[in-house]
Amino acid sequence: MKIPAVKGTRDFYPELMRLRNWITDGWKEVSLRNGFEEYDGPIFEYLKMYQVKSGEEIAEQLFSFQDRGDRELAIRPEITPTLARMVNQQVNTLPRPIKWFSVPRVCRAERPQKGRLREFFQWNIDIIGVDEIIADAEVIFCAVDYLRHCGLGANDVVAKISSRKMLAAMLEAIGVAHADLQGVYAVLDKKAKLSDEAFAETLAQKLTNPDQRKLVTAMMNAATFEELEQVIHLPQAATDAISEMKQLFELLDAMGIAGYCKFDISIVRGLAYYTGVVFEIHDRCGELRAVCGGGRYDNLLRDFGGPSLSATGMGMGDCVLEILLRDKGIITDQAQRAPIDYYIAAIDEGLTKPLVAIAAALRGKGKKAEFAYKSGKMKKILKQADDLKAGCCIILGQEFIDGKMLVVKDMKTTEQKQIAFGEFLAGLENN
Amino acid sequence: MKIPAVKGTRDFYPELMRLRNWITDGWKEVSLRNGFEEYDGPIFEYLKMYQVKSGEEIAEQLFSFQDRGDRELAIRPEITPTLARMVNQQVNTLPRPIKWFSVPRVCRAERPQKGRLREFFQWNIDIIGVDEIIADAEVIFCAVDYLRHCGLGANDVVAKISSRKMLAAMLEAIGVAHADLQGVYAVLDKKAKLSDEAFAETLAQKLTNPDQRKLVTAMMNAATFEELEQVIHLPQAATDAISEMKQLFELLDAMGIAGYCKFDISIVRGLAYYTGVVFEIHDRCGELRAVCGGGRYDNLLRDFGGPSLSATGMGMGDCVLEILLRDKGIITDQAQRAPIDYYIAAIDEGLTKPLVAIAAALRGKGKKAEFAYKSGKMKKILKQADDLKAGCCIILGQEFIDGKMLVVKDMKTTEQKQIAFGEFLAGLENN
Numbered sequence A, B: 001m002k003i004p005a006v007k008g009t010r011d012f013y014p015e016l017m018r019l020r021n022w023i024t025d026g027w028k029e030v031s032l033r034n035g036f037e038e039y040d041g042p043i044f045e046y047l048k049m050y051q052v053k054s055g056e057e058i059a060e061q062l063f064s065f066q067d068r069g070d071r072e073l074a075i076r077p078e079i080t081p082t083l084a085r086m087v088n089q090q091v092n093t094l095p096r097p098i099k100w101f102s103v104p105r106v107c108r109a110e111r112p113q114k115g116r117l118r119e120f121f122q123w124n125i126d127i128i129g130v131d132e133i134i135a136d137a138e139v140i141f142c143a144v145d146y147l148r149h150c151g152l153g154a155n156d157v158v159a160k161i162s163s164r165k166m167l168a169a170m171l172e173a174i175g176v177a178h179a180d181l182q183g184v185y186a187v188l189d190k191k192a193k194l195s196d197e198a199f200a201e202t203l204a205q206k207l208t209n210p211d212q213r214k215l216v217t218a219m220m221n222a223a224t225f226e227e228l229e230q231v232i233h234l235p236q237a238a239t240d241a242i243s244e245m246k247q248l249f250e251l252l253d254a255m256g257i258a259g260y261c262k263f264d265i266s267i268v269r270g271l272a273y274y275t276g277v278v279f280e281i282h283d284r285c286g287e288l289r290a291v292c293g294g295g296r297y298d299n300l301l302r303d304f305g306g307p308s309l310s311a312t313g314m315g316m317g318d319c320v321l322e323i324l325l326r327d328k329g330i331i332t333d334q335a336q337r338a339p340i341d342y343y344i345a346a347i348d349e350g351l352t353k354p355l356v357a358i359a360a361a362l363r364g365k366g367k368k369a370e371f372a373y374k375s376g377k378m379k380k381i382l383k384q385a386d387d388l389k390a391g392c393c394i395i396l397g398q399e400f401i402d403g404k405m406l407v408v409k410d411m412k413t414t415e416q417k418q419i420a421f422g423e424f425l426a427g428l429e430n431n
Helices: A014-033 A048-052 A057-060 A080-089 A135-151 A164-174 A180-190 A196-207 A210-220 A226-232 A236-254 A319-329 A349-364 A379-386 A396-403 A421-429 B014-033 B046-054 B057-058 B079-091 B131-151 B165-175 B179-188 B195-207 B208-220 B225-231 B235-254 B318-327 B349-364 B376-385 B399-402 B421-429
Strands: A044-047 A064-066 A074-077 A098-102 A105-107 A119-126 A155-165 A261-263 A276-281 A292-294 A311-317 A339-344 A369-371 A391-395 A405-410 A416-420 B044-046 B064-066 B073-077 B098-102 B106-107 B119-128 B158-165 B261-263 B279-285 B292-296 B311-318 B338-346 B369-371 B392-394 B405-410 B416-420
Touching: A014 A098, A014 A135, A014 A319, A044 A048, A044 A080, A048 A057, A048 A074, A048 A080, A048 B421, A064 B064, A080 A098, A080 A119, A080 A311, A119 A135, A119 A319, A119 B349, A135 A155, A135 A236, A135 A276, A135 A292, A135 A311, A135 B349, A155 A164, A155 A236, A164 A180, A164 A210, A164 A236, A164 A276, A180 A196, A180 A210, A196 A210, A210 A226, A226 A236, A236 A261, A236 A276, A236 B349, A276 A311, A311 A319, A339 A349, A339 A379, A349 A391, A349 A396, A349 A421, A349 B131, A349 B235, A379 A391, A396 A405, A405 A421, A416 A421, A421 B098, B014 B079, B014 B098, B014 B119, B014 B131, B014 B318, B044 B046, B044 B079, B046 B057, B046 B073, B046 B079, B079 B098, B079 B119, B079 B392, B119 B131, B119 B318, B131 B158, B131 B235, B131 B279, B131 B292, B131 B311, B158 B165, B158 B235, B165 B179, B165 B208, B165 B235, B165 B279, B179 B195, B179 B208, B195 B208, B208 B225, B225 B235, B235 B261, B235 B279, B279 B311, B311 B318, B338 B349, B338 B376, B349 B399, B349 B421, B376 B392, B399 B405, B405 B421, B416 B421
Parallel strands: A155 A261, A339 A369, A339 A391, B158 B261, B338 B369, B338 B392
Antiparallel strands: A044 A074, A064 A074, A098 A119, A105 A119, A119 A311, A155 A276, A276 A292, A292 A311, A391 A405, A405 A416, B044 B073, B064 B073, B098 B119, B106 B119, B119 B311, B158 B279, B279 B292, B292 B311, B392 B405, B405 B416
16 A cells, blocks of 8 residues: 655655754744744634635635534634634733744645645744834844844845735725725735736726726835825825834834835735735745735734734745745755764674663763664774764774773764773763 | 634643643654654645554544545544655665654544543654664663653653564464454453453453453463463464563663563553554553553554565653643643843833844844833833843933943843943944
8 A cells, every 4th residue: 555645745854854943943043032932723723713814815725624523623724813812812811012933834725836835834923912013123023033044135035015004095095995905905915926917907807997997006016105105195094104114114224124124015915814014025036935924913813802902923934935045055955964972883793782771871861872783893883973973982892892891982083992881881870 | 703722622822832842842852862863744644544554543533634636635643654654755765774753743533531632742753674672672762761851760650561472472372363363452452441340341242252261361460471471381472572572671671771661461552553562651650541652563664555664663642741740740830931131121212223223133143132112110121121031131221311321230140230332232243
């Protein structure tokens, strides 16, 4: 019986696992130094958790199933609904502000393609309970702090920032009905991936008024706040949103990452729940999908039955990031196995017991120690120790047979000394 | 809309997450020092992967679903079938022996009860390609090494060891047909949880011959190899299996963990694929389910379409382990948040930019730095720094307003000094 892996999933052989750990360990390290605490939820939740607020695209990509009690469940396609549920459940006792991060495994029933798999890992950071724009600045800083930690510079990646609040105010000023906003967002979100003609066509399906379409197109082509002001007379809510963004850019400048950040009105985000600043980080070449995306979602907790509590956050998947890090030569498949402290081997099968006694004692003292299952010649033993990048090789050779003496060789200096078996073990005990 | 979590799953709030990380970080550390390399597979596989070899109990507890291509899939209830699939796929290129570990999240549609949840984490270690009993000894050592690392002694836990090979040989000698072995194993595996009467009754359903039942019961009540020899004349295969176990106990003794280990014929294991030594680690009080279990499964890779390759391993779930560690007072809910290096706050709202500049610079240099979103009085700031267990508190106070001087307070020595803002940042840059 030969069964393959399911398409769109990955097998993490040790080499790939080291790469995955390198990425996720970095996420954890940067989260902690930025003052976030780790949380996690279940891999599956009630199906309806994802049908209400995540937006159409995600709702269509669910792996759903029934349990034996006929409950409708789904594997999580993202962790934000779980976050909202968890915060709501303990909202009165959690210390504020809530600064949490997570590295969930998530699954989406997508057609596998470059940078998109059916199962991936997604770093999430969220700040809950802070209305001020400083929280949005901190989220963006944290994402950039990680990319910088990986070795990516302002020439490699750019955080493109806009505001749903501004966009909504301008669209409504143009005459788009409030109820049509989500549909228009979905079209605008795809603009960068479409030709001008295709964009015009798709937009026409959502907006029948050609004057509105012309204004929306002009607006989406504006590169700066000043250019936006040329398109229409900005309503107060848009002006407020722009001044908030200007404040955000000042904070990002103070944080030393202005070079990584720019205003870009084309950033809309696919998820339905954003309410304020939204952003995506892209490779400067623009060849890949977004490395990460996020924004403010002030209504989500209330929508999940909790209090009205402001929130802002971001998610970064491992697939596009890995492609980018490979493209830049920062990670490679040759990622080496970590060195070990000791390699222990014997020249004779009869020495297995002292051999494992040494390995067990070293491990018990926290040393990374590997031993040979089979005896071998001295030359072969030293070659194996070298292959495993052992700091030290302990050999049970003729000296052991004759007088219970271990040969201990420092693999770096090649210095070699003898020490009595009992003395060696006693020395470990006393450490 | 208020949606609860699904029964039998856990929400890992930061406090619980720290406990989970403490457990899983220990698993990883001990695996690495014992020479194992980490791997992982997908959270779901083809359903049939789990229907063939995992045994009836697991096949009944699957969360299964169809994807949009009508493929029958299931969330993994264990990782061993994935391991067999992965090793088979690259069996010709993987360096031998294969010593791998994993810490998969697994799901089983069980009725939630003490120590059993529908989603949990399971440490797995496996050695593939080593026929000799030394590999079984290493697996048991590694499990004990972890429990010892947690602070559990030989008075707290015991590894109960038996052999499927011995059991099969004896049952066949008694007259049990080879085809009936799996059914009888399932009954024997439950013996410890049943009264003598209930056991006799259940056994009678599998074995109609009362003489056979009497012998099987006498056999299962034997405490030592010597007592076993009194029950029946041991066939050669049983004698061989016993001498292999004796060798195993000698190796475990050489490894310094004899006090943790004993022969126990009642250990049979539920999974269908075991072929040799089997073991479980239990709390000495015998109040909980097994903390871990494992054994040799020499046919599994072949059964999954690969070559005949010997294998031995074990799995340890986090649920029973957590109960035991709590019972022994080794872990508590009060597990503290890790200290931070710096806490930075200002006495005036106007100082936000220099505030975030300092935080950003410290974080960029790898320091754990947290800052206050809102300005506050000196006393409150120091209280917050104390609550966060900050090593150092940086205050932007009157000194900053007057002359750009930072107040830097060592929270341990309470020593306080002033340093110019620019000088502080430049100092970080040059580090």
